[in-house]
Amino acid sequence: MLVRSHHRVLAAAIGVLLSVAMAVPAWAAPASPESISSAQRLLALQGLMAVLDARSGSVPNSVTGWYIDPASNSVVVSTTDDAAARTFAAGQHNVRIEHVNARPRLLADLRGGDTISTSVGGRCSVGFNAVSGRTRYIITAGHCTKLGGTWSGPDGTAIGPVAKSTFPGHDFGLVEVTSKAWQQTHDVDGDGGYLNVAGTAPAAVGDKVCLSGSTSGYHCGQVEAVDETVNYGDGDIVNGLTRTNMCAEAGDSGGSIMSGTQAQGTLSGGSGGCLLGGQTYYQPIQEVLSTYGLTLLTGPPTADER
Numbered sequence: 301m302l303v304r305s306h307h308r309v310l311a312a313a314i315g316v317l318l319s320v321a322m323a324v325p326a327w328a329a330p331a332s333p334e335s336i337s338s339a340q341r342l343l344a345l346q347g348l349m350a351v352l353d354a355r356s357g358s359v360p361n362s363v364t365g366w367y368i369d370p371a372s373n374s375v376v377v378s379t380t381d382d383a384a385a386r387t388f389a390a391g392q393h394n395v396r397i398e399h400v401n402a403r404p405r406l407l408a409d410l411r412g413g414d415t416i417s418t419s420v421g422g423r424c425s426v427g428f429n430a431v432s433g434r435t436r437y438i439i440t441a442g443h444c445t446k447l448g449g450t451w452s453g454p455d456g457t458a459i460g461p462v463a464k465s466t467f468p469g470h471d472f473g474l475v476e477v478t479s480k481a482w483q484q485t486h487d488v489d490g491d492g493g494y495l496n497v498a499g500t501a502p503a504a505v506g507d508k509v510c511l512s513g514s515t516s517g518y519h520c521g522q523v524e525a526v527d528e529t530v531n532y533g534d535g536d537i538v539n540g541l542t543r544t545n546m547c548a549e550a551g552d553s554g555g556s557i558m559s560g561t562q563a564q565g566t567l568s569g570g571s572g573g574c575l576l577g578g579q580t581y582y583q584p585i586q587e588v589l590s591t592y593g594l595t596l597l598t599g600p601p602t603a604d605e606r
Contacts, residue, residue: 341373348375348392360384364400372396408453408481410438412488412497412556413512416459416475420449425514425555427566428497428585429477429484430594436477436484439588440554441566442466443536445473454514457481464592468536471568472588486599488556491518496599498561500585509544509559511567513552516574521546530581532569541581547574557582563596 345368352366352375362381366389369376374396379385382397389395414426416438424444430437438451438459445465452458460478467473477484487494489512503509503523510520525543532538548555548570557564565582572578589596 338370342368342370345370345373345375345394348394351392352377352389355388359388363388369396408455408457408483409485409487410453410459410477410482411485411494412558413514413518414489415454415514415551416440416444416451416554418444418447418449418451420447422447422449423514423551424553425512425551425567427554427556428488428563429486429597430474430589431484431597432592432594437463437592437594438475438477439566439585439594440473440475441568441583442471442473443468443568444554445475451475453482466591468532468538470540470587470591471538471583472566472591474592474594484597486597488512488558489518495558496561497558497563497596498598498600499563500589500596501559501562502584502586503542503559503562503564507559509546509557509564511544511546511548511552511555511557511580513548513555513567515549515551516547519546519574521580524579528581530569538568538581538583540584540587541568542584544580544582545577546570546580547572547576547578548580549574557585563598 349368362379362384364378366375366377374394376396376398377385377389378398378400382399385397410426410429412426412428416426417423424440427439430439442465445462446467448462450458450461458479459482460476463474463476465473486497505523507523508520509523512518521544523544528541528543529539530541548567552567555567563585565584568581568583570578570580
């Protein structure tokens with residue numbers, strides 16, 4: 301008797317609920333996903349992005365970014381630590397966690413003529429970028445790399461250690477680019493822009509050549525002699541240098557010498573200065589490449605350089 305009475309009460313209650321539900325007007329019913337426009341969904345996701353953006357001051361380093369993914373109707377939070385990402389996005393719906401294996405990093409470019417400095421004291425210039433297999437190198441002057449230490453770029457970020465050094469006798473050396481913060485290019489700092497390095501065809505006496513150095517900048521002159529032996533004093537004698545009538549200053553050592561789009565070599569030394577004029581000497585690039593078995597980073601010239 302009690303069981304039957306309970307069933308009758310329950311059935312009556314369900315009937316009332318069904319009748320009430322059926323009586324709810326259409327405007328008061330929750331919208332189905334199909335009835336929500338893509339514009340409305342995007343607006344909601346943009347609001348969620350704004351919430352997460354407002355939390356960026358306290359975002360952990362393991363959360364590498366967040367973005368709207370319309371296809372999944374969610375904001376994707378990329379992270380190397382899923383738990384940290386869930387904490388970062390706590391309380392928000394339509395968030396999808398995307399696990400990534402590494403954090404993004406800022407990439408700075410290495411170009412000919414850029415400033416480089418060593419941890420043991422000394423400042424020189426980037427000559428050119430080169431590779432040997434998968435190993436990356438900067439070509440600069442040997443009297444610079446002879447100092448040793450770890451070399452850094454213009455902003456002070458470490459590039460890597462000295463890999464090879466030849467001085468005196470010749471004047472070339474390599475700094476290995478071990479830091480992933482640096483991106484090599486086939487460019488040289490030019491006059492208000494960048495020059496693409498397209499090859500290594502050597503200039504002859506009388507040809508125009510230009511220096512890109514971290515102290516004196518970009519300027520040009522002419523080749524005056526080739527295959528010259530230069531005595532820098534105290535036993536520092538260097539063979540096979542090319543003499544020009546360009547000027548240079550301290551810190552320009554290792555800087556790029558170009559003739560048009562063709563890499564010529566790296567600055568070795570000189571006399572005088574840019575206030576008085578003078579002469580400079582550079583180490584031809586082809587000898588560096590053949591000695592160390594390097595491939596120079598090159599690219600096609602731009603329309604202005606053809």
